[in-house]
Structures are given as C-alpha cells and as structure tokens.
Amino acid sequence: MAAGRRRVFPTLRARLPWPDCTGPIPLAMDRTDMTQTGSTGVIDRDALQALFDAVIARGYVPVGPTVRDGALVLDELTGVADLPAGWTEDQEAGTYRLRRRDDAALFGFTTGPQAWKPYLFPPKTKLWAAEATRDGGWAIHNTPDDAPDDTRPFAFIGVRPCDLHAIQVQDRVFLDPRHPDPLYAGRRERALVIVVQCGQAAATCFCASMDTGPRAESGYDLALTEVLEGDAHTFVADAGSAVGRSLLAEVPHDEAGADHLAAAAACTQRARDQMGRRIDTAGLPDLLSAAYDSDRWDALGRRCLACGNCTMVCPTCFCSRVEDVTDLTGDHAERWRAWDSCYTLDFSYIHGGSVRRTIGARYRHWLVHKLSTWHDQFGTSGCVGCGRCITWCPVGIDLTAEVPLIRDRGSKA
Amino acid sequence: MTPADRSAPLHPRPVRVLETRAEMPGCTTLRVAPADPADAADPAGACGFAPGQFYMVYVFGLGEVPISVSGDAARPGELTFTVMAVGAVTRALCAVRPGQTLGLRGPFGTAWPVEALTGRDVIVMAGGLGLAPLRPAIYHLLRHRDRYGAVALLYGTRQPRSIVFAPDLTGWREAAAIDVAVTVDSGDRDWSGHVGVVTELLKGRRLDPARTAALLCGPEIMMRFSAYALRDRGVAAGAIHVSMERNMKCGVRMCGRCQYGPFFVCDDGPVFSFDRVEHLFGIREV
The missing domain is CATH 3.40.50.80 (Nucleotide-binding domain of ferredoxin-NADP reductase (FNR) module)
Structure with a gap:
C-alpha cells in the first residue's frame, strides 16, 4: 500500500479556495471584530428577556433550544420562558434521556439531536419549478410562490462552539466562491449567531480533542457564558461583531470585571475537564486514507444498521438528492433537493448497481470522509466532536472507540 | 442577484433536439442546440465544452442525468450526446424526437489533456x-x-x-x-x-x-x-x-x-x- 500512504494531492489542494487548517477555521463569512471596546458585559438572568426583545425588535426570528417530545429541540422561541430551564440530558452511546437539574440553569445541557443545519440547509427545498409552454417546450419560472424560501432572518440563540464550527465547515461546502449555493448563502448572511459557551460536557462530547470547543473564540455576534454561583445567575457576554455590540448596549448589563471573566473561563474549563472522550487527530487523515483495507470495516459492517441516523444528526453532513416531480397534468414540474445519506444503497447507484453494496463499505466511506478526505476537499476535518453520531446510533457505534482500533491495526501492519 | 438566477448553477437551460440517430437498440445519439436565441448568441457559447466534459441533461418532469459530450468541440452552437437506455431518464432520452425540448446544465468536469x-x-x-x-x-x-x-x-x-x-x-x-x-x-x-x-x-x-x-x-x-x-x-x-x-x-x-x-x-x-x-x-x- 505504498501508493496509498502517499496522500498528497497537490492539484486538488491548489484548487481549494480555503487554506488547509487543523485549528479554528478561517471563516467564509466572518463578522468578528475584536478591536472595539465595550464588547464584554454581565447580564443578569432576569435581564435576558431584554436580549430576546432586542433581537425581535430588529426583525430577527429567535431560534433556540426548547423541550419537546422528551428531547431538547431547536425551534422558534418567543422568549426566555421557552428555554429549557432546569433541564439537562444524559447521553451515552445509543442513549439519550432528559433529566431535571438541581438548579434553574437555562443552558444546562450540551447538544440535542438537531444542529442548526436545518435552518441553513433545509431538509427539503424546492430548487425551481417549470411550466410546459405552448410551443411544446418548457420554461423555468421563479415567482416567490414557486420557490418560497424562508427569507426571515433567524437569530440562533444558544449555538454551542462545536455547532458554530459545524456551520463554518458547511460554509466551505455551500459558499465555495466558484459556485455558492444561493439558498444557503442567503440564510447564512441573514442569520445572527449568539453562542452559549459550554459549562459542562456530555459523556459523548469530544470537541476539545477536535479543537472546536468547549469555548468559541470568534465567528459569533455575541457569546454568552452562563454562570451559576450561589444565588447569582448571570451571563458573561462577549460581543464579537458590531451587531453584537449594539445588541449588548440595548440590554441592561454590568461591566464585566476580572472576576466575572475568570468565572466564565472556569465554566468552560469545567466542561473541558469533564470531557471523557477524545480522538487522537495526529496523522489521522493519512492513517485513514491508507486504511481502506482494514478488517475493522467488516466488523463495523456487521454492527451498523445503515439507518443513516448519524448522517441526519451530524451537523456537517451535507449530502443531498434531488427529486423531480410533476403534477397530474404533467405540465408543471418541480425539482426538490432533500438531505440524503451515504448509508443508503441508492446513494451510490449507477447503472448496473450500487458502488457501495456492503454496509462496511458505506460506514468506511462515511468515516474516512468525515475524518480524512474532508481535509482534501475542504481543508478541514468534517468532524467537530459534538458526539451526536454516538448518542443517536441505535446500536451505539462510537467513532472515538473505532478510530484507535483502526490506528492499532495500522501500526501492527 | 435576481430571482431568475438565484439558483443559476442548479437551473437547466432549455435546448431543442435537432436530430436523433439510433446507434443500436437502446442507444441513441442526440444533437441539440439552445432553444433560447439569447443563449445561442452567447459568444461564450451556451454549448461550449472541452473533450471529456459532461452536461447534466434534463427531461422535463422526469429528471436529470450526467452525459458526456460525444460530438465535435469544433462545431459551435450545438452539442451531441450519446445515451444508453439504462434508467427512466435515459430511456426517455432515447425516445425523444426532433423538436422536443430538453434541459442542460454544464459543462462540468475535467477534460482529456489533448x-x-x-x-x-x-x-x-x-x-x-x-x-x-x-x-x-x-x-x-x-x-x-x-x-x-x-x-x-x-x-x-x-x-x-x-x-x-x-x-x-x-x-x-x-x-x-x-x-x-x-x-x-x-x-x-x-x-x-x-x-x-x-x-x-x-x-x-x-x-x-x-x-x-x-x-x-x-x-x-x-x-x-x-x-x-x-x-x-x-x-x-x-x-x-x-x-x-x-x-x-x-x-x-x-x-x-x-x-x-x-x-x-x-x-x-x-x-x-x-x-x-x-x-x-x-x-x-x-
């Protein structure tokens, strides 16, 4: 496999519009501006509704975590009252349970099944509609009624650092300057990003090893750290953009002193210390692209159900299919784009059959893409360490456990 | 960006079928040219390609398939595709008649380094x-x-x-x-x-x-x-x-x-x- 280990594709790299990176990702759409003063403050819990009010007054639709159907889901919020006060979640491989907290923390959890992906890259979108014409042809028309994309500006409230990185990873897919996706670009450009830094880690979290958390340093309009100390319940706020600064100015807040900033830093340090899982990323892209013949794939193929859950909950998975439909007259046609999963047989189907017939080959494709070939394609890892694929795998396949097994086998070979 | 080109890279342009030729049962060669005179007049060539490149070919209401250009790049203003009927869209492509309107997106991909x-x-x-x-x-x-x-x-x-x-x-x-x-x-x-x-x-x-x-x-x-x-x-x-x-x-x-x-x-x-x-x-x- 000497050829397999030589993994430099200079012609491919040279064409990438992005620099290769392992740490924080240079943003495609960065509004970060740290040079201004007045960018930090401390907001009391009781004043947090004022932030919602300010966001709504600016025309944003607040979207954030709320409890529904026994899970923390993202949905449109009316205010602080919709936030999951006093809830947390227990996550393990194949396990997810909501649990009451001892306190009234508003963001006392990590990540529910959804990321922000549905709001930027909707699960199903009409790309265009066309009508048959009298001359026997057809024409695409794009009245607002035909392609009703949701043009409301969203305010994402409670974006976790891993999920912020996931958005930046998808930026590289959909905002390639050579052919940006107009739907994604519009939604992304309109969105306001309010991060809530992590104060705890789920058992499935491994963002620290992926260098994507638990603290976001840039790429947001506003970042909050929830601090609960005794009776005090505050949010240490850091504005990362002009919009974030002016929002902060509209919300009653105190100046953030050194003690506040230290308390906020201690929160994220706690999350870092709690993190039980990790992936050793050293040399990982090369290792995996040379491990196509590992016997682990067969073992994984026997466990994996090919249900596609991991691809649906993954905040960076971007694959899609298109569906062409007509009405009953046959004169009106539409094309829809929908999320798809590389775990389906249809995904790789070409005449004569599917390329990846075995489940092991499909799992291999997913994992090698996520942790290895993503670097070749987009100059970054496709994994942000959110752990959703572990939690939501019905048979509990854990990539943080699988990677070392593949690594060990490689070193023996 | 106007609504019309909002999804431009994903929008097929109409082309008219000029001629069809059966290569063998279930395999047809089609010649097409832009249906829109504005496309045809485009000096960049609505039908430009380099040998080896492909287009996404759309049959109204049915779907889209990638088909390599099989014609001569030195014949401007038209494109030739040779299609084998192996699925719903390619079966429809093999059954098209001159005058029918198809859709094209492209050209895409790398070329033979001639x-x-x-x-x-x-x-x-x-x-x-x-x-x-x-x-x-x-x-x-x-x-x-x-x-x-x-x-x-x-x-x-x-x-x-x-x-x-x-x-x-x-x-x-x-x-x-x-x-x-x-x-x-x-x-x-x-x-x-x-x-x-x-x-x-x-x-x-x-x-x-x-x-x-x-x-x-x-x-x-x-x-x-x-x-x-x-x-x-x-x-x-x-x-x-x-x-x-x-x-x-x-x-x-x-x-x-x-x-x-x-x-x-x-x-x-x-x-x-x-x-x-x-x-x-x-x-x-x-």
Missing part, C-alpha cells in the same frame, strides 16, 4: 459506450493530426451489433490517419474480426513507452486492466488518463454523491491521470 499530449503517441482505449466521451478527443487528434505521433484507437465492445459510431470507425480506418482496432467479447457468424477483451489489442503492438500517452474510458474493470497493461508495457501512470463515473446530482461539489476517495468526480474528474487514482483503483466499493 493539448498537453502534443508531440506524443496516443493510444485511445474504449470499452463499450466509453467510446462516446472519447470521440471529441479523437476528433481533436484528427483535426490536428500533424501535432501527434502514432495514434491508435483500441475499441472493445460486447458484440458486433453493439458497435457504436460505425460510420466514424469506417471513416477513420479508411483515412488511415489513425490505427483503428476493434474487438468484441463474443462474435457472431458474420464477424471476422478480433474476439477477446480490449487489452488483447495491446499485445504485440509496438509502442514506445516514453512517447506514449493513453486515454481510457469504459467500465471500471476495463480501465483497470487496461491501465495495468499499459503500465506493464512501461507507460508512466501520469501519462495514462481515465474517465470515472459515479452517481451525481449537482455537478458543483455540493450534493456529495460522486465522491471517489478524496475527489468529487463531477469537478476533480471525470478525467483523472492514473497516478492520482491508482491507489484507489484496486480497492472495492470506494
């Missing part, structure tokens, strides 16, 4: 309908015949009646500008030509490995054995070019379906020099 091969001997190896994406390259080699050394077309197909572009093959053979060799997997009583796989046409053929470059298109297994056979004859992997095929929906690195190892076949390919994909060629289900 300019870079100047001064070299060129072996073109085709398997089945793999001859279609190679035909524009052959037209180029013929048009600029003096720029190249020896040029050979080695074409393998299943049976005598599945030979496509028969008039071209006859013309090329008679003009003797290139060496044309055809083999079939199984002959019939009228077939007096070669029987066997396409790599057998390489046996005993004189070639200067240092001067030779090769363009390969066909089923993956045919390209694999052809590339290995050429390599065994001393042709450098970097001088062998293959055209890959994967399921694709968008053509712009976005739908993720056409991944082949680190590559998106729609944009990094379909034409790859063999040294870039050799490490993937021997692995199943990549």
Whole structure:
C-alpha cells in the first residue's frame, strides 16, 4: 500500500479556495471584530428577556433550544420562558434521556439531536419549478410562490462552539466562491449567531480533542457564558461583531470585571475537564486514507444498521438528492433537493448497481470522509466532536472507540 | 442577484433536439442546440465544452442525468450526446424526437489533456459506450493530426451489433490517419474480426513507452486492466488518463454523491491521470 500512504494531492489542494487548517477555521463569512471596546458585559438572568426583545425588535426570528417530545429541540422561541430551564440530558452511546437539574440553569445541557443545519440547509427545498409552454417546450419560472424560501432572518440563540464550527465547515461546502449555493448563502448572511459557551460536557462530547470547543473564540455576534454561583445567575457576554455590540448596549448589563471573566473561563474549563472522550487527530487523515483495507470495516459492517441516523444528526453532513416531480397534468414540474445519506444503497447507484453494496463499505466511506478526505476537499476535518453520531446510533457505534482500533491495526501492519 | 438566477448553477437551460440517430437498440445519439436565441448568441457559447466534459441533461418532469459530450468541440452552437437506455431518464432520452425540448446544465468536469499530449503517441482505449466521451478527443487528434505521433484507437465492445459510431470507425480506418482496432467479447457468424477483451489489442503492438500517452474510458474493470497493461508495457501512470463515473446530482461539489476517495468526480474528474487514482483503483466499493 505504498501508493496509498502517499496522500498528497497537490492539484486538488491548489484548487481549494480555503487554506488547509487543523485549528479554528478561517471563516467564509466572518463578522468578528475584536478591536472595539465595550464588547464584554454581565447580564443578569432576569435581564435576558431584554436580549430576546432586542433581537425581535430588529426583525430577527429567535431560534433556540426548547423541550419537546422528551428531547431538547431547536425551534422558534418567543422568549426566555421557552428555554429549557432546569433541564439537562444524559447521553451515552445509543442513549439519550432528559433529566431535571438541581438548579434553574437555562443552558444546562450540551447538544440535542438537531444542529442548526436545518435552518441553513433545509431538509427539503424546492430548487425551481417549470411550466410546459405552448410551443411544446418548457420554461423555468421563479415567482416567490414557486420557490418560497424562508427569507426571515433567524437569530440562533444558544449555538454551542462545536455547532458554530459545524456551520463554518458547511460554509466551505455551500459558499465555495466558484459556485455558492444561493439558498444557503442567503440564510447564512441573514442569520445572527449568539453562542452559549459550554459549562459542562456530555459523556459523548469530544470537541476539545477536535479543537472546536468547549469555548468559541470568534465567528459569533455575541457569546454568552452562563454562570451559576450561589444565588447569582448571570451571563458573561462577549460581543464579537458590531451587531453584537449594539445588541449588548440595548440590554441592561454590568461591566464585566476580572472576576466575572475568570468565572466564565472556569465554566468552560469545567466542561473541558469533564470531557471523557477524545480522538487522537495526529496523522489521522493519512492513517485513514491508507486504511481502506482494514478488517475493522467488516466488523463495523456487521454492527451498523445503515439507518443513516448519524448522517441526519451530524451537523456537517451535507449530502443531498434531488427529486423531480410533476403534477397530474404533467405540465408543471418541480425539482426538490432533500438531505440524503451515504448509508443508503441508492446513494451510490449507477447503472448496473450500487458502488457501495456492503454496509462496511458505506460506514468506511462515511468515516474516512468525515475524518480524512474532508481535509482534501475542504481543508478541514468534517468532524467537530459534538458526539451526536454516538448518542443517536441505535446500536451505539462510537467513532472515538473505532478510530484507535483502526490506528492499532495500522501500526501492527 | 435576481430571482431568475438565484439558483443559476442548479437551473437547466432549455435546448431543442435537432436530430436523433439510433446507434443500436437502446442507444441513441442526440444533437441539440439552445432553444433560447439569447443563449445561442452567447459568444461564450451556451454549448461550449472541452473533450471529456459532461452536461447534466434534463427531461422535463422526469429528471436529470450526467452525459458526456460525444460530438465535435469544433462545431459551435450545438452539442451531441450519446445515451444508453439504462434508467427512466435515459430511456426517455432515447425516445425523444426532433423538436422536443430538453434541459442542460454544464459543462462540468475535467477534460482529456489533448493539448498537453502534443508531440506524443496516443493510444485511445474504449470499452463499450466509453467510446462516446472519447470521440471529441479523437476528433481533436484528427483535426490536428500533424501535432501527434502514432495514434491508435483500441475499441472493445460486447458484440458486433453493439458497435457504436460505425460510420466514424469506417471513416477513420479508411483515412488511415489513425490505427483503428476493434474487438468484441463474443462474435457472431458474420464477424471476422478480433474476439477477446480490449487489452488483447495491446499485445504485440509496438509502442514506445516514453512517447506514449493513453486515454481510457469504459467500465471500471476495463480501465483497470487496461491501465495495468499499459503500465506493464512501461507507460508512466501520469501519462495514462481515465474517465470515472459515479452517481451525481449537482455537478458543483455540493450534493456529495460522486465522491471517489478524496475527489468529487463531477469537478476533480471525470478525467483523472492514473497516478492520482491508482491507489484507489484496486480497492472495492470506494
């Protein structure tokens, strides 16, 4: 496999519009501006509704975590009252349970099944509609009624650092300057990003090893750290953009002193210390692209159900299919784009059959893409360490456990 | 950005079918030209392409499939596609009539490096309908015949009646500008030509490995054995070019379906020099 280990594709790299990176990702759409003063403050819990009010007054639709159907889901919020006060979640491989907290923390959890992906890259979108014409042809028309994309500006409230990185990873897919996706670009450009830094880690979290958390340093309009100390319940706020600064100015807040900033830093340090899982990323892209013949794939193929859950909950998975439909007259046609999963047989189907017939080959494709070939394609890892694929795998396949097994086998070979 | 071009890279442009020609049962060659006069007048050429590139071809209401251009790049204002009926959309394409309107997006992908091969001997190896994406390259080699050394077309197909572009093959053979060799997997009583796989046409053929470059298109297994056979004859992997095929929906690195190892076949390919994909060629289900 000497050829397999030589993994430099200079012609491919040279064409990438992005620099290769392992740490924080240079943003495609960065509004970060740290040079201004007045960018930090401390907001009391009781004043947090004022932030919602300010966001709504600016025309944003607040979207954030709320409890529904026994899970923390993202949905449109009316205010602080919709936030999951006093809830947390227990996550393990194949396990997810909501649990009451001892306190009234508003963001006392990590990540529910959804990321922000549905709001930027909707699960199903009409790309265009066309009508048959009298001359026997057809024409695409794009009245607002035909392609009703949701043009409301969203305010994402409670974006976790891993999920912020996931958005930046998808930026590289959909905002390639050579052919940006107009739907994604519009939604992304309109969105306001309010991060809530992590104060705890789920058992499935491994963002620290992926260098994507638990603290976001840039790429947001506003970042909050929830601090609960005794009776005090505050949010240490850091504005990362002009919009974030002016929002902060509209919300009653105190100046953030050194003690506040230290308390906020201690929160994220706690999350870092709690993190039980990790992936050793050293040399990982090369290792995996040379491990196509590992016997682990067969073992994984026997466990994996090919249900596609991991691809649906993954905040960076971007694959899609298109569906062409007509009405009953046959004169009106539409094309829809929908999320798809590389775990389906249809995904790789070409005449004569599917390329990846075995489940092991499909799992291999997913994992090698996520942790290895993503670097070749987009100059970054496709994994942000959110752990959703572990939690939501019905048979509990854990990539943080699988990677070392593949690594060990490689070193023996 | 106006509403009309909001999703422009994903919007097919209408083209009118000028002519259809049955190559064999279930395989048709279509000539199309822009339906919109504004497209036709576009100097950039609504129908521009480089040999080896493909378009996404849309049948109204049914769907879209990637089809390589099989016509001559030097004929502006029109495009030729050769389609095998293997699914719903390609069956519809094989049944279209002149005057019907199809949709096109493209051109997409990489091209055969015909300019870079100047001064070299060129072996073109085709398997089945793999001859279609190679035909524009052959037209180029013929048009600029003096720029190249020896040029050979080695074409393998299943049976005598599945030979496509028969008039071209006859013309090329008679003009003797290139060496044309055809083999079939199984002959019939009228077939007096070669029987066997396409790599057998390489046996005993004189070639200067240092001067030779090769363009390969066909089923993956045919390209694999052809590339290995050429390599065994001393042709450098970097001088062998293959055209890959994967399921694709968008053509712009976005739908993720056409991944082949680190590559998106729609944009990094379909034409790859063999040294870039050799490490993937021997692995199943990549």
